[in-house]
Amino acid sequence: xxxxxxxxxxxxxxxxxxxxxxxxxxxxxxxxxxxxxxxxxxxxxxxxxxxxxxxxxxxxxxxxxxxxxxxxxxxxxxxxxxxxxxxxxxxxxxxxxxxxxxxxxxxxxxxxxxxxxxxxxxxxxxxxxxxxxxxxxxxxxxxxxxxxxxxxxxxxxxxxxxxxxxxxxxxxxxxxxxxxxxxxxxxxxxxxxxxxxxxxxxxxxxxxxxxxxxxxxxxxxxxxxxxxxxxxxxxxxxxxxxxxxxxxxxxxxxxxxxxxxxxxxxxxxxxxxxxxxxxxxxxxxxxxxxxxxxxxxxxxxxxxxxxxxxxxxxxxxxxxxxxxxxxxxxxxxxxxxxxxxxxxxxxxxxxxxxxxxxxxxxxxxxxxxxxxxxxxxxxxxxxxxxxxxxxxxxxxxxxxxxxxxxxxxxxxxxxxxxxxxxxxxxxxxxxxxxxxxxxxxxxxxxxxxxxxxxxxxxxxxxxxxxxxxxxxxxxxxxxxxxxxxxxxxxxxxxxxxxxxxxxxxxxxxxxxxxxxxxxxxxxxxxxxxxxxxxxxxxxxxxxxxxxxxxxxxxxxxxxxxxxxxxxxxxxxxxxxxxxxxxxxxxxxxxxxxxxxxxxxxxxxxxxxxxxxxxxxxxxxxxxxxxxxxxxxxxxxxxxxxxxxxxxxxxxxxxxxxxxxxxxxxxxxxxxxxxxxxxxxxxxxxxxxxxxxxxxxxxxxxxxxxxxxxxxxxxxxxxxxxxxxxxxxxxxxxxxxxxxxxxxxxxxxxxxxxxxxxxxxxxxxxxxxxxxxxxxxxxxxxxxxxxxxxxxxxxxxxxxxxxxxxxxxxxxxxxxxxxxxxxxxxxxxxxxxxxxxxxxxxxxxxxxxxxxxxxxxxxxxxxxxxxxxxxxxxxxxxxxxxxxxxxxxxxxxxxxxxxxxxxxxxxxxxxxxxxxxxxxxxxxxx
Numbered sequence: 001x002x003x004x005x006x007x008x009x010x011x012x013x014x015x016x017x018x019x020x021x022x023x024x025x026x027x028x029x030x031x032x033x034x035x036x037x038x039x040x041x042x043x044x045x046x047x048x049x050x051x052x053x054x055x056x057x058x059x060x061x062x063x064x065x066x067x068x069x070x071x072x073x074x075x076x077x078x079x080x081x082x083x084x085x086x087x088x089x090x091x092x093x094x095x096x097x098x099x100x101x102x103x104x105x106x107x108x109x110x111x112x113x114x115x116x117x118x119x120x121x122x123x124x125x126x127x128x129x130x131x132x133x134x135x136x137x138x139x140x141x142x143x144x145x146x147x148x149x150x151x152x153x154x155x156x157x158x159x160x161x162x163x164x165x166x167x168x169x170x171x172x173x174x175x176x177x178x179x180x181x182x183x184x185x186x187x188x189x190x191x192x193x194x195x196x197x198x199x200x201x202x203x204x205x206x207x208x209x210x211x212x213x214x215x216x217x218x219x220x221x222x223x224x225x226x227x228x229x230x231x232x233x234x235x236x237x238x239x240x241x242x243x244x245x246x247x248x249x250x251x252x253x254x255x256x257x258x259x260x261x262x263x264x265x266x267x268x269x270x271x272x273x274x275x276x277x278x279x280x281x282x283x284x285x286x287x288x289x290x291x292x293x294x295x296x297x298x299x300x301x302x303x304x305x306x307x308x309x310x311x312x313x314x315x316x317x318x319x320x321x322x323x324x325x326x327x328x329x330x331x332x333x334x335x336x337x338x339x340x341x342x343x344x345x346x347x348x349x350x351x352x353x354x355x356x357x358x359x360x361x362x363x364x365x366x367x368x369x370x371x372x373x374x375x376x377x378x379x380x381x382x383x384x385x386x387x388x389x390x391x392x393x394x395x396x397x398x399x400x401x402x403x404x405x406x407x408x409x410x411x412x413x414x415x416x417x418x419x420x421x422x423x424x425x426x427x428x429x430x431x432x433x434x435x436x437x438x439x440x441x442x443x444x445x446x447x448x449x450x451x452x453x454x455x456x457x458x459x460x461x462x463x464x465x466x467x468x469x470x471x472x473x474x475x476x477x478x479x480x481x482x483x484x485x486x487x488x489x490x491x492x493x494x495x496x497x498x499x500x501x502x503x504x505x506x507x508x509x510x511x512x513x514x515x516x517x518x519x520x521x522x523x524x525x526x527x528x529x530x531x532x533x534x535x536x537x538x539x540x541x542x543x544x545x546x547x548x549x550x551x552x553x554x555x556x557x558x559x560x561x562x563x564x565x566x567x568x569x570x571x572x573x574x575x576x577x578x579x580x581x582x583x584x585x586x587x588x589x590x591x592x593x594x595x596x597x598x599x600x601x602x603x604x605x606x607x608x609x610x611x612x613x614x615x616x617x618x619x620x621x622x623x624x625x626x627x628x629x630x631x632x633x634x635x636x637x638x639x640x641x642x643x644x645x646x647x648x649x650x651x652x653x654x655x656x657x658x659x660x661x662x663x664x665x666x667x668x669x670x671x672x673x674x675x676x677x678x679x680x681x682x683x684x685x686x687x688x689x690x691x692x693x694x695x696x697x698x699x700x701x702x703x704x705x706x707x708x709x710x711x712x713x714x715x716x717x718x719x720x721x722x723x724x725x726x727x728x729x730x731x732x733x734x735x736x737x738x739x740x741x742x743x744x745x746x747x748x749x750x751x752x753x754x755x756x757x758x759x760x761x762x763x764x765x766x767x768x769x770x771x772x773x774x775x776x777x778x779x780x781x782x783x784x785x786x787x788x789x790x791x792x793x794x795x796x797x798x799x800x801x802x803x804x805x806x807x808x809x810x811x812x813x814x815x816x817x818x819x820x821x822x823x824x825x826x827x828x829x830x831x832x833x834x835x836x837x838x839x840x841x842x843x844x845x846x847x848x849x850x851x852x853x854x855x856x857x858x859x860x861x862x863x864x865x866x867x868x869x870x871x872x873x874x875x876x877x878x879x880x881x882x883x884x885x886x887x888x889x890x891x892x893x894x895x896x897x898x899x900x901x902x903x904x905x906x907x908x909x910x911x912x913x914x915x916x917x918x919x920x921x922x923x924x925x
Contacts, residue, residue: 001320002355006048008061009351011039017225018075018332019345021045022472023082025336027063028343030351031073031087038069038089040076040097042120048353049341064120068095074226075137075332079144079161082472085122086147088135094128094149096164099472120472126164130157133641136179136226142187146204150178154641156192158207169207173200177755179227185235186378193229195222195736199240199252201259211259216252219244220271221772222736224304225347226331228274232297233281234373239299242271251275251301265311267318270304274332280339281370284362286314298361300342302330308344308354312361319360325352339364642756642776644740644785649699649715657705657724664691664724666710670699682712684726692726702742704749709763711749713739719751721763729763736772743790750790758808760794769794770808778806778815793892807890818887881907 010016014033021028022045030041042064047054054061071090078085085097100121133153140147140161146168147159154174160166176196183190189210190202197217201210220242227241236256243252243264251265251272265272278298286294296314303309306326309318326346334343340361342354365373446458653668667683672695680696700720702713709729712720718732719739741752747764756775761768778798779785787799799805803821808814881904888897 001357001360003322003352004048005350005352006054007350009043009048011041011349013349014039015072015328015347015349016331016345016351017073017347018077019343019351020077020332020334021336021341021343022078023080023337025338025341027472028334029076029078029085029087030345031076031089032345032349033072034067037067038071038073038087038091040066040069040073040085040087040095042066042085042122044119049355060117060119062116062119064118064122065116066097066122066124068124069093071134074135077138077140079140080142081144084125084144084161086138086140088138088149090134092129092131092133092135092151094131094135094138094147094159095124096126096128097122098125099123128159128165130165130167130170131155133177136177137181137228139181139183141183142185148181148183148190150181150192152177152641154178154194154196156181156190156202158190171202171207173209174198177222179224180229180241182229182231182238184231185233186374188378191229191231191238193227193240195227199229199238199254201238213240213252213254213259213261216240216243216245216250216261216264219247221734223734224271224273225329226273228276228332230275230277230299232277232299233279233370234297234377236377239265239275239277239301241273241275249303265299265301265309267309267321268301268303268305268307270329272301272303273330274302276300276333276335278335278339278361279337280364281373282312282339282362282364284314295365296362298339300333300335300344302333302344304329306330306346308333308352310342310354322354326350642774642779644752644754644756646738646740646754647701649701653700653703655703655705657710658707661687662707664705666703666705668700668703668712680714682722684710684724694722694726694728696720702739704742704744706744706746708747709744709749711742711744713742713751719749721749721761730766733761735759741785741788743788745790746792746794748790748792748794750788750794750796752788758796760790760796762794769810770796773808778804791891791893795891797891809890816887816890818890877907878904 009030011030011032011034014035016030016032018031019028025045027045028043028048030043032039041062044059044061044063047056047059047061053059066087069087069089069091070093073087073089075089076085076087083098086094087097088094100123128149131149131151131153133151135149135151138147138149144161147161148156149159150156154172154176156171156174156178158168158171160168171190171192174192174194174196176194178192178194180193181190182192184204188204190204191199192202193199197214197220199213199217201212202208203210217240224242229238229240231238238254238256240252240254243250245252245264245266248266249268249271251268252261253263253265254261276299278300281295281297283293283295285291286296294314296312298319299311299313301309301311305323306328307321307323308325308330309321311318325344326348327350328347330344330346332345335341336343340356340358342356343351344354345351448456448458450456649670651670653670655666657664657666663686665685667685669681669683672679672681678699680699681693682696682700683693684691696712696714698718699715700712701715704711704713705724707724710722710724712722714720714732715738717735717738719735719742720732721728721730723729735751735753736757737753737755739751740754741750743750747762748760748769749763750758750760752758752775756779758770758773758775759768760770775785775798778800782801784801785798786801789797791797795807797805797807797818804817805819806815807818809816885897885901885904888899
């Protein structure tokens with residue numbers, strides 16, 4: 001095994017969120033943050049593999065850099081044939097890239113001062129617009145017929161890759177940010193993972209949900225930027241990203257048959273961010289005693305603990321684990337098509353290359369052997385045309401067969417109608433021709449002859465040819481396309497140029513290290529394999545770590561990989577904080593979620609194609625495409641997401657807690673420079689003197705406090721809870737998203753994240769009162785939060801712009817309405833006659849009174865609306881008073897509960913409703 005980190009693969013210190021190796025292995029693409037936009041870069045693979053090529057200044061390292069994205073790029077993926085490169089980012093756009101047909105020589109990248117040179121020419125041939133939020137992940141279908149993209153708008157869009165920008169279907173059902181998407185290798189299913197603590201499997205035959213897995217994710221929080229799950233190459237298993245088992249992070253294994261969750265990968269210390277299966281199935285003699293060859297898969301897992309683990313399904317423990325590989329979280333993994341190369345990228349802006357040998361992984365099966373394995377498991381399938389017919393799909397159950405028959409009948413009826421109306425069933429598009437069928441404009445020229453025999457040719461306008469090339473050839477190929485005016489640069493090696501043997505003096509070098517896989521002598525117990533016949537593969541049943549049978553309150557020995565010897569590079573640096581400090585302090589730091597309000601959800605309409613818009617050449621017919629169905633089948637719609645503004649980390653923030661002589665003032669100062677490290681200082685003043693001072697590792701955004709507890713919201717999504725004397729009462733509370741609202745009252749702390757998740761903690765007993773409850777049920781349309789607070793008893797209260805006041809009931813597990821200024825009961829109640837007879841001192845003041853002050857005055861003006869109908873007036877007043885008693889009880893305001901209870905009794909006595917008084921006291925006792 002060889003491991004190295006090429007230092008020249010960088011985005012100028014900015015994070016690299018995605019990496020992918022080209023199918024031919026000659027180049028790889030990275031996506032991430034640029035200086036003031038998103039950046040997509042295509043790199044040469046040769047200098048990564050060979051140290052000689054790396055030191056040769058004539059061999060370029062960066063092939064092309066594209067800065068078309070307006071915001072950070074989160075994912076880049078090559079199509080399986082290598083023709084297209086797809087990229088998606090925070091600008092809500094998916095861009096499809098293709099090489100240019102004509103190459104006029106190297107050119108410099110605009111804005112780099114001539115320092116960055118583009119050796120290849122990549123053009124954006126399609127821009128896909130339909131998502132209303134950041135694009136977090138995308139995936140091509142096995143035969144490049146479809147492209148699936150997922151976003152923070154809670155949807156997955158499936159695009160027709162042969163007719164961009166046509167949309168096949170929009171999958172709705174997730175209630176949280178969708179952070180990962182993967183295709184079934186045989187094309188029957190699509191799997192997605194979201195922040196709503198669920199993994200969903202969708203059928204490609206009708207684009208409906210097949211299964212939803214939630215149990216392994218119940219304890220998970222939205223602490224990862226992405227959740228990149230993967231499907232095994234044999235199609236039998238899905239391995240999810242961030243899952244939890246007995247309060248420990250795992251990668252959950254989900255079986256295809258019944259989608260059962262009985263196994264998982266354990267060992268990582270923090271949440272798993274990415275899983276990537278090797279595209280090959282290997283065979284090797286694992287148990288030398290038996291001498292039988294076994295078939296198995298290989299899986300790579302990356303985590304927020306900055307480590308990488310490689311697993312073989314024929315072994316009980318990982319083949320190798322590399323700790324402290326980066327300074328920050330692993331973001332993406334990519335295997336080469338050969339199966340022996342691996343690229344990994346991290347949030348710290350670096351990438352790593354891992355190379356294995358056949359002795360370590362085994363011998364990969366050929367493509368024919370893979371196809372025969374799929375046929376033995378799933379049956380035989382024929383090639384399918386790009387018209388998405390269902391004639392040749394794999395029929396695994398009777399439901400698919402019925403759907404196929406209905407689809408065929410519907411298609412025959414439509415074709416019959418078209419023939420009756422005289423509409424041709426098929427129109428050949430001259431633009432969708434093969435690359436060899438070049439148009440000949442001279443064949444259409446108009447030629448006439450004059451009486452004297454001379455030829456006259458009418459001028460014919462010849463449109464410029466679309467500058468889109470074919471599948472890119474491997475770099476340094478002998479047939480590199482050059483235009484007639486292109487001149488080879490002296491500093492770049494072209495076809496036929498001998499390579500220089502002397503390395504350049506100023507070329508950057510990589511950190512090379514050779515690491516051997518874990519030997520049996522290193523482990524406490526040598527990894528032994530249990531022989532099994534893989535027809536289909538069954539090795540997973542006994543070679544994965546089984547789930548612990550202990551209860552959730554007990555710890556297991558599998559919480560840490562204590563029997564795995566860490567392999568640490570000699571160039572590894574000491575552990576640093578998880579959140580990276582970017583080199584350019586003026587550039588905005590990337591965050592886990594979007595920082596802007598999402599646009600309203602809208603369905604993309606069909607548009608007339610522009611005349612100047614290029615028409616792409618249809619790729620080769622795929623071997624597995626399932627049909628589309630009418631759009632009226634999908635009727636569900638995802639709820640409108642909540643995006644609350646996140647307060648910025650200002651230079652100085654102050655807050656006064658309490659009043660009078662016992663009041664104290666909190667002062668937070670951000671961006672304190674100390675030995676090259678930025679810190680935040682928090683001071684507490686009483687009467688102008690500093691009582692205590694403490695330091696925070698990250699900048700603070702919000703301050704809140706009471707006489708019992710103080711709280712600071714930090715930029716890294718954590719809460720720092722302190723006592724009035726400056727002592728830290730709890731470790732940092734990490735939230736799933738940045739904090740938008742923060743309040744303290746008594747010993748209770750209330751926080752609302754930017755996506756509208758409410759949490760309340762009782763600091764005195766270190767216990768959560770309300771955990772991640774969404775504000776979505778009470779906020780709809782353009783409703784915003786006017787005021788918010790938490791009572792001393794820990795009851796949250798929200799006053800909205802629509803005049804309603806809500807609280808969340810822990811005992812009932814739902815939101816309850818406390819007040820509504822537009823309520824007919826509140827406006828038309830006649831209880832003011834009882835209120836006026838009481839002394840002003842007897843009317844208590846509490847949280848309910850402060851919320852309903854304006855509403856009570858309106859009741860006095862509307863009290864005479866029902867004078868013509870006394871019984872109706874009485875019923876309205878009784879209804880309002882009973883609501884007041886319940887609201888005071890919900891707020892745990894004992895004084896107000898007593899006041900409204902007595903008011904209700906007085907009104908009953910005044911009205912002489914004896915039976916209601918008796919029933920009332922019976923109910924109270």
